[in-house]
Amino acid sequence: MNIDGKAWRTIWLEAGGRSIGVIDQTQLPHTFTTRSLANLDQAAEAIATMVVRGAPLIGVTGAYGLMLALQADPSDGALDAAFCQLLATRPTAVNLQWALERVRDRVVSLAPAERALAAQQEAGAIAEEDVLMCEAIGDHGLRLFEELAARRPASRQKEPFNVLTHCNAGWLATVDWGTALAPIYKAHRAGLQVHVWVDETRPRNQGASLTAFELGREGVPHTVIVDNAGGHLMQHGQVDAVIVGTDRTTRSGDVCNKIGTYLKALAAQDNGVPFYVALPASTIDWSIADGVAEIPIEARSDREVTHIQGLVSVVGAALGHSPRGESSSAAITQVQLTPTGSLGFNPAFDVTPARLVTALITERGVVSASEEGLKQLYGVE
Ligand code: MRU
Secondary structure, three states: OOOEEEOOOEEEEHEEEEEEEEEOOOOOOOOOOEEEEEOOHHHHHHHHHOOOOOOOHHHHHHHHHHHHHHHHOOOOOHHHHHHHHHHOOOOOOOOHHHHEEEHOOOOOOOHHHHHHHHHHHHHHHHHHHHHHHHHHHHHHHHHHHHHHHHHHHHHHOOOOEEEEEEOOHHHHHHHHHHHHHHHHHHHHOOOOEEEEEEEOOOOOHHHHHHHHHHHHHHHOOHHHHHHHHHHHHHHHOOOOEEEEEOOOOEOOOEEEEOOHHHHHHHHHHHHHOEEEEEEEEEEOOOOOOOOHHHHOEEEEOOHHHHEEEEEEEEEEEHOOOOOOOOEEEEEEEEEOOOOOOOOOEEEEEEOHHHOOOOOOEOOOEEEEEHHHHHHHHHHHO
């Protein structure tokens, strides 16, 4: 996708495959900077600290992390240890396990000397497939949006088609295009007048920082709202559809996504607003049916609740320059929100039961959030 006229992906090979390049998402939207990941530990750390994040991108980074590990040591023991280290970084997105298993299955029967190159090829294939799946999700979602927009009463046909989204399921969360944002990009490019309500998405504010950044760079009209505003907007007819991504969807259509998604689904149902979930096949966990009981929910540091990160302007005096402030600088910093001593609790995801999901938008088409629906698309016995 587009940043200042240049097409970017979120992850790429560098130095003939000796390292991988990524966009450092912890610094967005204020600073656009890239990082090189040159070994297993750096890849694992980038996932754990959310330099890279979003289920599909975590999977691709994990796959390349195995490649880096095998370059250093292609033995069976090193393969197993790297697999476990990467898998432990973030527990909820099933894409990580799926991608790691895919690379391990590809290399395990090979001679050690052949493993690193095979891992590179497999990780590259996963990345390319992710781009194709996300673009296809965009095409299916576009048709759905066009139908919904056309169905609005004549009096509302000239108004923008208002979509609400939570967290960041855009191109920064994948290799390119995104899942939930792909239909929005397609709609915008097709000339549908689309406007996006962007949930800020506390505690890490992926909506306010990443989704707003992406949409802005692509020229898509959008407005950032606090997480608590969505229900109010739905009650007043200001949301035509909700669309979110997912980190793990069970075979029965339960959807695990960023904390707060469930509340949006409840509000959407109460107000007759369609609630869509966009996902590639790599996000389906066929091994489980009950999302609430069976999906591991990542608990992150309470510091993400008690503190907040933003850009602080520092002027003259603070910098030791003129008190008139002609010399200024800005720095990304964290400030404390809560009283010292108050506890914080930070579950990073929640589960929206299938009954609250209007439909799943996949690379193979739009289908009901149900075992029948998913099996119909993927032909799984
Ligand atoms: O904690 P994050 O930022 O990795 O969470 C990301 C999400 O919840 C996304 O909605 C999900 O991974 C789908 S991304 C296409």
